[in-house]
């Protein structure tokens with residue numbers, strides 16, 4: 313695992329860009345809304361649009377991010393099939409929870425005026441409290457505001473229980489960040505088993521789970537749980553990342569009346585997309601081999 317990470321970090325930017333192509337909608341708001349529009353018109357697939365960027369530590373970069381989200385909200389106002397996703401570390405968490413909350417509330421309030429729902433992505437465990445504090449604080453006045461929980465964290469069952477009576481919109485996923493064994497499951501099958509238990513808990517507590525996984529068996533089982541509990545198809549959705557080749561399966565689910573939403577990321581400035589693209593590379597096992605071959609090819613070419 314560590315070797316794969318090391319190799320991916322060595323990958324030259326042009327190679328990362330080439331690899332990232334299917335995973336990133338474009339380098340402008342227009343290109344991104346065109347992509348989302350196409351998904352909707354051609355396949356009836358919804359989107360959640362995310363401006364790539366994380367761990368921003370300057371007020372200027374945060375202000376730039378706010379500005380892009382404001383333009384995005386305006387551009388999306390006639391597209392009712394799209395929501396917006398954003399991250400605390402691109403919106404002021406470097407200053408304080410309070411500052412981050414104020415910045416995010418500004419975006420959520422604007423989005424609300426244009427009938428757009430906003431989801432606060434979940435980053436690594438050092439940000440779980442901050443993210444959920446902001447979620448709870450804003451949810452009172454903005455009930456369509458949603459967030460994400462990660463099944464790998466031991467705390468997640470309690471976090472679900474803390475949502476009691478909120479009818480919360482919660483994206484539930486295994487979580488992309490490697491977390492210490494003291495606080496998180498380490499085996500993927502266990503994370504997925506837990507995810508299904510948590511989908512069931514979310515249903516039972518009256519929430520709207522957004523089940524984010526590409527694992528077809530897990531999705532089928534989640535749907536069986538919904539059927540067993542007599543949960544209507546309008547009370548949950550399945551989410552996947554743009555670029556992961558699951559079209560046939562998505563089409564099958566859509567034909568069965570299940571809402572599919574793709575995570576559609578974009579970046580106006582390439583440097584903000586790098587971390588996301590490297591995570592996607594790490595999630596695709598064939599990639600490390602491809603990168604090694606490319607690096608060796610370059611080294612040989614230079615001799």
Ligand SMILES: Cc1cc2nc3c(=O)[nH]c(=O)nc-3n(C[C@H](O)[C@H](O)[C@H](O)COP(=O)(O)OP(=O)(O)OC[C@H]3O[C@@H](n4cnc5c(N)ncnc54)[C@H](O)[C@@H]3O)c2cc1C
Pocket residue numbers: 432433434435460462483485486487488489500524525526527551552553555556557574575592593595596
């Ligand atoms: C819409 C969405 C939003 C997310 N938001 C968050 C978030 O806010 N915070 C967070 O921590 N995590 C987030 N994640 C990531 C998630 O937690 C998982 O890390 C990720 O989805 C991989 O887990 P999986 O359940 O799909 O299972 P996996 O076992 O990883 O994948 C199942 C199958 O999908 C295919 N696949 C998966 N990834 C790729 C890829 N990159 N390229 C090609 N094929 C692939 C493979 O065939 C694989 O066997 C999000 C995921 C999605 C889909």
